[in-house]
Amino acid sequence: MQALILDKPGALTLKAIPIPIPGPGEILIRVVVATTCGTDLKAFLRGHPQIPTPGVFGHEYSGVVASVGEGVTSFQPGDEVMGVHSAPCGSCEWCRNGDENLCEHIMETKVLGSYAEYLLIPAHIAKVHVFKKPAEVSFSRASLLEPLACVAHGLNMLQANSNNTVLIIGPGAIGLLFTAILKSLGFASVTVAGRNQERLAIAAGLGANTLNWTDSVQPTAERYDCVIECTGRVEVWERSIDFCKRGGKLMLFGGCPTGTRASFDTGRLHYDQITVLSPFHFGTNAVKQAKEWICDLSIPVDRLVTGDRDLRDAEAVFKDLAEGIGVKYALRP
Secondary structure (H helix, E strand, O other): OEEEEEEEOOEEEEEEOOOOOOOOOOEEEEEEEEEOOHHHHHHHHHOEOOEOOOEEOOOOEEEEEEEEOOOOOOOOOOOEEEEOOOOOOOOOHHHHOOOHHHOOOOOOOOOOOOOEOEEEEOHHHHHHOEEEOOOOOOHHHHOOHHHHHHHHHHHHHHOOOOOOOEEEEOOOHHHHHHHHHHHHOOOOOEEEEEOOHHHHHHHHHOOOEEEEOOOOOOOOOOOEEEEEEOOOOHHHHHHHHHHEEEEEEEEEOOOOOOOOOOOOOHHHHHHOOOEEEOOOOOOHHHHHHHHHHHHOOOOOHHHHEEEEEOHHHHHHHHHHHHOOOOOEEEEOO
């Protein structure tokens, strides 16, 4: 089969590798769509601690079951499916405490390689985090299950209500997914701040207010109940708190490079009683919530898929994303 290999940051190769054979409890999926992701873009540009190189690349997917391993009864060849690339172990300290996203083994047992013709899903993931895709749900939409699970986990931590004013900084894929979900949940006041005018136009089309983000932009007198930072840039992290009102919540969703540090106005944190959150990954409840959103066709997350591309175009796709061209692309092996 053909698979996309990330040889090193900035270098992708399409190679022929053997088609995996599913073992007990495993399923082999013929990938129909693998959507691009901000984490993959980071790995392409600078490397990522959770994406080894050289190695198979990609983790968002939907497709058709090609074959199943011994003991699999929930799926059979021909089933159209969607899933995520990880699952908690269920037995470590974090899982027992209800923090499945912090599971000691969730990252070391994840599956990569959706930018390929076939993807082998390990038994522990196939058991809980792969689902049959309704016929009315497109493969492109179904492939958004994983990033929507991240959004679900973040909103569960945020515990906002529809009367809250929300500022989302960064109109990338995640920022726009937050926008689509919040508007579908009835949040009246959602503002998206950014520099990319095409992406801001998408945010406006989703029903959000927009704010041109510049190095000199200052918070308004009103400020916001909730601020969701989605850029993963230290300088934006540090400025985000200025846009929170007293008693507000700051969610630092965008991941910065490992080893970087940020500083905040301690007076604002303490005397204005600002809550700082930094959600990571997701657990089974977030995946279930994301599945409900995927199946609710009234939520317009499809608008974030810029277009279809072939695996041979992957390097050009990531270069376009680095330049702010498009939001998410559906790679079709």
